[in-house]
Amino acid sequence: QVQLVESGGGLVHAGGSLALSCVASGSTDAMGWYRQAPGKQRELVAASTNYADSVKGRFTISRDNAKNTMYLQMNSLKPEDTAVYYCYAERTIPGSGRSYAYWGQGTQVTVSS
Numbered sequence: 001q002v003q004l005v006e007s008g009g010g011l012v013h014a015g016g017s018l019a020l021s022c023v024a025s026g027s028t029d030a031m032g033w034y035r036q037a038p039g040k041q042r043e044l045v046a047a048s049t050n051y052a053d054s055v056k057g058r059f060t061i062s063r064d065n066a067k068n069t070m071y072l073q074m075n076s077l078k079p080e081d082t083a084v085y086y087c088y089a090e091r092t093i094p095g096s097g098r099s100y101a102y103w104g105q106g107t108q109v110t111v112s113s
Contacts, residue, residue: 001025001102002024002025002026002028002089002091002100002102003024003025003102004022004023004024004025004087004088004089004102004103004104004105005022005023005087005104005105006020006021006022006085006086006087006104006105006106006107007020007021007022007023007107008020008021008107009085009107009108009109010108010109010110011110011111011112012077012109012110012111012112013111013112014077014078014079014111014112014113015076015077016077016111017073017074017075017076017077018074018077018109019071019072019073019074020033020071020072020074020085020087020107020109021069021070021071022069022070022071022072022087022089022104023067023068023069024068024069024070024089024102025068026068026091027065027068027091028068028089028090028091028102029089029090029091029092029099030047030048030089030090031047031063031070031087031088031089031090032044032045032046032047032048032061032070032087032088032089033045033046033047033061033070033072033085033086033087033088034085034086034088035081035083035084035085035086035109036083036084036086036106037080037082037083037084040083042086045059045072045085046059046060046061046072047061047088048061054080055074055081058074058075058076058077059072059073059074059075060072060073060075070087070089072085074109077109077111078111079111079112079113080111081109081111082109082110082111083109084106084107084108084109085106085107085108085109086103086104086106087103087104088101088102088103088104089101089102090102
């Protein structure tokens with residue numbers, strides 16, 4: 001079992017920046033950031049080198065494997081970036097072929113116009 005804890009959300013004016021962090025309680029394989037706005041489906045924001053078109057050039061994902069931590073630097077924020085942002089991670093059990101997925105509790109990002 002892996003616990004994921006996000007932090008760094010908050011309220012910011014349009015054009016501002018926020019940095020999110022996700023700390024995992026253990027080592028993980030794939031990790032990524034998702035978000036869910038009110039009334040909308042959860043969508044992928046960034047994972048590995050893949051970014052949603054809506055955030056390309058503004059958001060940057062990074063990892064510090066030594067600290068089991070993933071980051072999301074968000075610049076030039078827009079009101080449409082307002083959502084709950086979730087950390088996602090997978091762990092594959094070596095030799096078993098089984099993978100497990102984990103989600104954080106989410107952190108609210110609100111961008112005012």
